Amino acid sequence: MFTEELKAFRRLGFRHVLLQVLNFASVIASGLMIWKGLGIVTNSESPIVVVLSGSMEPAFYRGDLLFLTNPSSEQYKTGDITVYKIPGAEIPIVHRVMETHDVPKSIDIRKYTKSKSKSKPQPGEDSKQDNQLLLTKGDNNYVDDIELYQGLEWLEKKHIVGKVRGFLPYVGYVTIAMNDCPQLKYALLGGLGLLALIQRE
Amino acid sequence: MHSIFARINNTSALLSSCMMALLAAIALSTLVFTARPEGNVSVASVQVYSGNTRRYATKRQDLAFVDFNITADFAPLFNWNTKQIFLYLQAEYNTTTGIKNEAVIWDRIIRRKEEANVNVIGKNKYNLRDLSTNFKNAPPASYSLKYNIMPYVGALTYGEAARTSEPVAFPPRKTRV
Numbered sequence: 001m002f003t004e005e006l007k008a009f010r011r012l013g014f015r016h017v018l019l020q021v022l023n024f025a026s027v028i029a030s031g032l033m034i035w036k037g038l039g040i041v042t043n044s045e046s047p048i049v050v051v052l053s054g055s056m057e058p059a060f061y062r063g064d065l066l067f068l069t070n071p072s073s074e075q076y077k078t079g080d081i082t083v084y085k086i087p088g089a090e091i092p093i094v095h096r097v098m099e100t101h102d103v104p105k106s107i108d109i110r111k112y113t114k115s116k117s118k119s120k121p122q123p124g125e126d127s128k129q130d131n132q133l134l135l136t137k138g139d140n141n142y143v144d145d146i147e148l149y150q151g152l153e154w155l156e157k158k159h160i161v162g163k164v165r166g167f168l169p170y171v172g173y174v175t176i177a178m179n180d181c182p183q184l185k186y187a188l189l190g191g192l193g194l195l196a197l198i199q200r201e
Numbered sequence: 202m203h204s205i206f207a208r209i210n211n212t213s214a215l216l217s218s219c220m221m222a223l224l225a226a227i228a229l230s231t232l233v234f235t236a237r238p239e240g241n242v243s244v245a246s247v248q249v250y251s252g253n254t255r256r257y258a259t260k261r262q263d264l265a266f267v268d269f270n271i272t273a274d275f276a277p278l279f280n281w282n283t284k285q286i287f288l289y290l291q292a293e294y295n296t297t298t299g300i301k302n303e304a305v306i307w308d309r310i311i312r313r314k315e316e317a318n319v320n321v322i323g324k325n326k327y328n329l330r331d332l333s334t335n336f337k338n339a340p341p342a343s344y345s346l347k348y349n350i351m352p353y354v355g356a357l358t359y360g361e362a363a364r365t366s367e368p369v370a371f372p373p374r375k376t377r378v
Contacts, residue, residue: 058312059285059351078291078303079349079359096287101332102301112332130301133332139287139310144327146256166356168224 024193044070044162049083049092050172055138056081056094063173066094068162075129076100076157081164082136086150092161095136098144101154102130109133113153132157228355231282240273240319240363242290242346249336249374254328262334263374267292267306267325271346273362275317278350286311287349288319292329294342294368302339304329341368 038047047068051060059081060066068083076082078097085092103109109131133154137144149155178185245268252264275286289308295301306325311317331339345364351357 058310059287078305079287079289079347081349081357098327099304100302104299107299137327139308143255164357166228167352168354 042069042162043072044068046083046092046161049094049161050175051094052091052176053093053138055140056096057140059139060094060167061169063170063176065168065172066164067166067168069165070160070162073129075102075132076134076160076163082134083161083164084136084155084159085161086148086152086159088150089148093136093138093145093148094164095138095145097134098137099133099135101133103133104130109156113156134160224354227282228352231280231352231355234278234280236277237360238273238275238277238348238362240271240346242269242271242344242363242365244269244344244365244369245322247369247371249371251374251376252328254330262330263336265292265325265329265336265371267329267344269307269321269323269325269344271319271321271323271363273319273346275311275319275348275362276314278348279314279317282352282355284312284351284353286317287351288346288362289348290344290346292342292344294339296331296333296338297340298333298338300332302331306344335374336371339371341370343368 039045041047049066049068051062051064051066054062066083076097078100080097081094082097083092083094101112103112112133133156135144135146135154152159178188247268248266249263250266251261253259253261254264269290271290273288275288278286287308287310289305291303291305293301293303304327306327306329307323308326309319309321311319343365346362347359348362349357349359
């Protein structure tokens with residue numbers, strides 16, 4: 001099937017193959033640069049996420065794409081839709097903020113979070129804003145998220161990946177399909193790789 | 202230019218560019234609308250009782266129960282790009298210890314223009330409690346009705362529709378219902 005392609009390769013020489021590989025690598029590298037650059041601009045570790053659960057219906061369905069920002073100079077307000085990650089759980093959760101409590105720096109926030117750690121907060125970690133304690137709830141759930149917090153009483157700013165600013169429906173379904181059915185992922189990646197290598201223009 | 206592969210390539214490239222342009226146009230077109238809905242919020246009564254919250258069934262803390270009236274019309278906010286409007290009534294107060302609190306006590310989702318006229322006499326859906334487990338340090342609170350417009354495509358917008366004209370105080374705790 002590929003004998004013609006292989007013959008053409010041998011004719012063009014080893015350099016040509018190297019050039020193709022370089023093209024491939026530069027495409028991947030520029031994709032990565034754009035992703036990381038977006039992460040820096042929005043100050044969020046993952047500025048584009050796919051909705052995984054149905055707990056925010058009818059606003060967001062599984063497979064919708066969300067654009068996040070994480071302004072360090074702004075406080076979160078009630079009504080903001082935030083994506084957060086509980087340490088110990090790998091899945092980011094998209095829910096709405098129901099309560100905010102802004103605790104000024106003069107009060108030790110550990111009194112309210114019942115945190116057992118004795119360490120003081122790192123100097124570079126915080127901005128000029130007060131600490132915040134947040135409680136969230138999904139629109140489609142009857143009760144708030146306390147059970148999801150894995151022992152925490154309140155969420156803090158450090159748990160939050162970002163706040164939802166914009167929204168694109170259905171586009172993310174490809175990622176969910178690829179996660180549910182890994183053969184699809186390998187088939188797609190394999191097909192793309194093969195196509196990139198045998199293309200000659 | 203005449204192989205099937207090239208044809209599919211060109212068609213799909215054109216399709217995706219047109220689709221992106223259309224979505225961007227829809228998202229930007231909603232910037233034209235600057236309607237601001239008006240409404241009215243008034244609090245009929247606030248009562249404070251001692252109760253339990255779900256998580257720790259034996260820990261008592263003060264919970265505030267609020268009865269309120271809301272009237273508002275959100276019909277001017279509905280256009281071709283509005284998927285739903287999320288309304289929420291929140292209590293805002295700053296305690297004497299310096300902590301600023303905002304807590305949502307009631308919310309509603311409006312999906313169609315016909316439901317956009319809101320006239321509610323109700324009580325809080327969610328527990329209103331303070332970090333210090335009592336309301337002794339809590340000054341009178343303002344209650345505000347805010348909304349969040351969720352579009353089919355584009356950016357989410359927020360706004361405030363109404364606010365109580367003067368702050369409402371938390372009464373001392375009642376021991377008997």
